[in-house]
Amino acid sequence: MGPRASGGIFTLQNAYKSFGESEVLKDLSFCIEAGERVAVIGPSGAGKTTLFRLLSAVLKPTSGQVTTLGRDTRRLRGRALHRLRRDIGVLYQNDNLIPHLRVVHNVLMGRLGDWSLARALVSLFWPQELHRAKAALQQVELAEKLWCMPGELSGGQQQRVAIARLIVQQPRVMLADEPVSQLDIRLGREIIELLCSIATSLGNTLLVNLHTLELLHGNFERVIALRSGQIFWQGPPSAITRELLQELYGAEYRAMHLDDVPLEQRA
């Protein structure tokens, strides 16, 4: 069965998440279908990263239900949890690469979920499935960096290597948590467009926690706006208004220069 045929990829039903006394996510219910490209936006502290950690089964909900790839994350342990994580590709803001491993080994980390421990160890000396690493690096236009150390690469190139690792992993879903907030707008656009095109070519579901709202248009079909741990709004990027952003971001609106963000408004 192809990944697009499997229906709801993420389903939240009245999901809550608390840390001690502090209720960070409150009564979240929504569904993300296979193949959707969704951006999650909202002010600092709204709960976006916590939501991503619930979806990737790193955290379990305090109450309510989170279903990822058809599995209720609260019930998963051991091998079942490992299998689920193998199907989820994660990209972070930074720290995606292991600094003392060459690019080739970082890319092949994407295969760890499928390899035995012995094969993984052998690969550190004699890279296994080298052709996969080469092909993935070619796809992100970094073929010549195969034997480089991460420290020799720019921030944008490091994110591309992390994307090559995702290509090698072939996950069913990709979660990117602020993947471009360390990059300037031009490089950020390149990385988001690359992620979207790879998600589309793999038939993958993609969720991105995005601070750079200029990058919403043309890349995402749906936007989920979180505020104070709740869904404040959701809809297509073209329906976002200046008033909505002002209300969503409150005091952060000015600091984020959101007045400068072009909106795809139709009169």
Ligand SMILES: Nc1ncnc2c1ncn2[C@@H]1O[C@H](COP(=O)(O)OP(=O)(O)OP(=O)(O)O)[C@@H](O)[C@H]1O
């Ligand atoms: N492990 C934890 N223990 C205690 N509190 C936490 C933990 N993780 C997150 N929080 C709190 O939950 C709230 C939401 O944090 P989260 O990182 O999910 O927000 P965010 O929307 O991703 O913010 P930002 O855009 O600034 O990254 C914050 O108040 C944070 O302090």
